[in-house]
Amino acid sequence: MKFPRRGAPGSRAAAPTGHGLLRGAVRHSAGRTAAVLCCSAASAGAALAVPAALGRALDLLLDSGGGSGSSGSGFDGGSGSARCWLLVCGALIVAVVLLDALEALLSGVTSARSTAWLRGRGLAGLLGAAPEHGARLPPGELATRLSANATEAGTAPVSAAALAASLLAPAGAVIALFLIDFWTAVAFLAGIPVLLLVLRAFARDTSDSAARYQRVQADLASRLVEVLDGARTVAAAGTAERERDRILAPLPELAVQGRRMWRVHGRAVARGGVLLPLLTTGVLAVGGVALAAGRISVGDLLAASRYAALAAGVGAGAGLLGSLVRSRSAARRTAALAALPPLAYGTGRLPEAGPGALDLRGVRVVRDGRTLLDGVDLSVPGGVSVAVVGRSGAGKSTLAAVAGRLTDPDEGRVLLDGVPLASLARGELRREVGYAFERPVLFGDTIGAALAAGAEPASAARVRSAARAASADAFVRLLPRGYDTPPAEAPLSGGELQRLGLARAFAHAGRLLILDDATSSLDTVTERQVERALARDITPGTRLVVAHRLSSAARADLVVWLEEGRIRAVGPHPELWRVPAYRAVFAPPGEHSEPNEPTEKGR
Structure with missing residues (x-):
């Protein structure tokens, strides 16, 4: 219908x-x-x-x-x-x-x-x-x-x-x-x-x-x-x-x-x-x-x-x-x-062969009276891998949603390769911006159809290539009917479901790929395999990764450190690691920096 x-x-x-x-x-x-x-x-x-x-x-x-x-x-x-x-x-x-x-x-x-x-x-x-x-x-x-x-x-x-x-x-x-x-x-x-x-x-x-x-x-x-x-x-x-x-x-x-x-x-x-x-x-x-x-x-x-x-x-x-x-x-x-307010789209197009440069200018997001992002200015060069880190409630997922226009900011603008996202046509935006989430949901009669679904359906060959990159191809082939298995009949663990979510994102990867805590259920070895395949086999572009693991931040080209909805710092992980408050982001709850460690002011 x-x-x-x-x-x-x-x-x-x-x-x-x-x-x-x-x-x-x-x-x-x-x-x-x-x-x-x-x-x-x-x-x-x-x-x-x-x-x-x-x-x-x-x-x-x-x-x-x-x-x-x-x-x-x-x-x-x-x-x-x-x-x-x-x-x-x-x-x-x-x-x-x-x-x-x-x-x-x-x-x-x-x-x-x-x-x-x-x-x-x-x-x-x-x-x-x-x-x-x-x-x-x-x-x-x-x-x-x-x-x-x-x-x-x-x-x-x-x-x-x-x-x-x-x-x-x-x-x-x-x-x-x-x-x-x-x-x-x-x-x-x-x-x-x-x-x-x-x-x-x-x-x-x-x-x-x-x-x-x-x-x-x-x-x-x-x-x-x-x-x-x-x-x-x-x-x-x-x-x-x-x-x-x-x-x-x-x-x-x-x-x-x-x-x-x-x-x-x-x-x-x-x-x-x-x-x-x-x-x-x-x-x-x-x-x-x-x-x-x-x-x-x-x-x-x-x-x-x-x-x-x-x-x-x-x-x-x-x-x-x-x-x-x-x-x-x-x-x-x-x-x-x-009557819900529609997420309106324009008719604009992105420049051909753009590198995926992402710019947030004065972005402010308020939901239910609470400010989630406030005065965010960020320029991400095209083709780099960016990890977004911060404590729970810092605004990481909100930043990821704004960056790919799953929501609009209350103030400010978001641009991809110099073009405001709000001016882009729906198909143009969704072809070039891909997402993978912490808890993916598979829609389709079969797993293959669920992975192929997107603004432009992916070919069977591309779906299988993406599944291999996400370390999902092996267990999908072991299912009763392989890629033709209905999702409801597939006994999937949390990690396997996340890998299928990654495979779907990889199959539709454009100039910007956003992973919102999409590897949290993967073991360290599988996560490393996925990251290597992402760098080697997936269409080059900008990667924005909401990260909770230290290893994800360490392997990124740049780290965006959020704190209470504001950007506290942007830089390579080794430089930020010198700051005790940054290290505390990855420390288990209850652990703190050593008293004799240098503070940010004393560096």
Whole structure:
């Protein structure tokens, strides 16, 4: 399925509200929704015609019977017209049944397609934004918004069409009452203001309870996914019962909100169940008076009773109204994903055969009120290997994300070979900037397909060459189906998974390759083999390596030393090693420099 395109950079069309998203879903399904409305309207029209035809047939039968003087001769003489009207009634009833069946089929298709469109919008917004935006929501919350909430919101076009159509029959019935006898219509309309107040209270209370229900539902899903991710930890700690109780803790609140929705619906139905029969009874009473006065016939009274019942169907719209209210609440949650600020791209291109020179100028990054990078100025010559070191929380991964434009700085600019990253086309940027992460995830039907996936798919030969460079080829060949093994069927250790992540990055290496702690699970020998292959076999370019190991920093051409979001020093490892504070970066927790070691000021 193709994702719907988002608006241009900075366009608010790319950030719809819940109402806007629902309007978009209606426009997307306009043809099918119109077909549903037409079927519903035609069914309502046929249903409206039935009482009139039935009343006409009854009047003809009574007239025919009275004129013959014999009850048995009522079907001779003028009863032919009555039979015709009875046949019309039968045809109209068959039409109602067929139209309702067609409406049900079209409604299912329309809701499914609207749901798919809404999910596409939400997913496009999530994947088109910087990764940290999606990371703010738990996976269970995201799954709920893209599944259950999108499904409920997807029923909105059909519910709106059905609600509009459901008002046609009552409106037509009221008009018919006016045509039969003015006062029968007045008797019915007298109770409409009360009915509107009931529906208004129903919509208000349903909106609040539905929103609360959906929030609790998402909380439940988030807890479940969280525990499933940590299943080994739960098993090792022996806390399965405690985690089960924690997962199920929101259930009482879910039950409270579910019962509240049913109570709201029940109150509306009960009130309508009292009011609408009273209105119908009032219509019959006024019609009886009109019959006694000779203003209407017996057939007219029968038709009036049927039209009063149809007009009372306005109360049935409460269910459709409740569905629309729940759809609106669900759409707000899905719209929050579609409204994530997009990581906009330009149309620029990099100079051909550039060395991969990287420049950060006055870069500042603030997330959730915390400054992660502040005033970072860095110039990295093309073709060198740079290690980024610092204590935990120093901003290493943030620097790596900014350097390859997985996120944009709040201030400052990042340039690759003199071209601002924000001005580059998406394909151009992703072809030339490769990433490997600490915890890679493999997407694809097979391991080979997962390694080949990128802005430009890599050839099978390049994938295997990259796997050899990452010391992954040997164990991949030992898998049941080699490179054709599905990732879910491959029993991979943490180190093997990291090597596959490196292989994927090597297969798409351009002028800048960023390794964000991508070798932390490798043993020293394998790490050294990977580094040698990287220097010898992979496309030359600039390497930016987030490093925690001393050996990684020692083998880099340059070291960028970060401290509290600022660059403390840049230089070759041997020079920085003379500084005790730099050595302390690699010291195990609790260890400190010797008292007699020279300080940075005393060098």
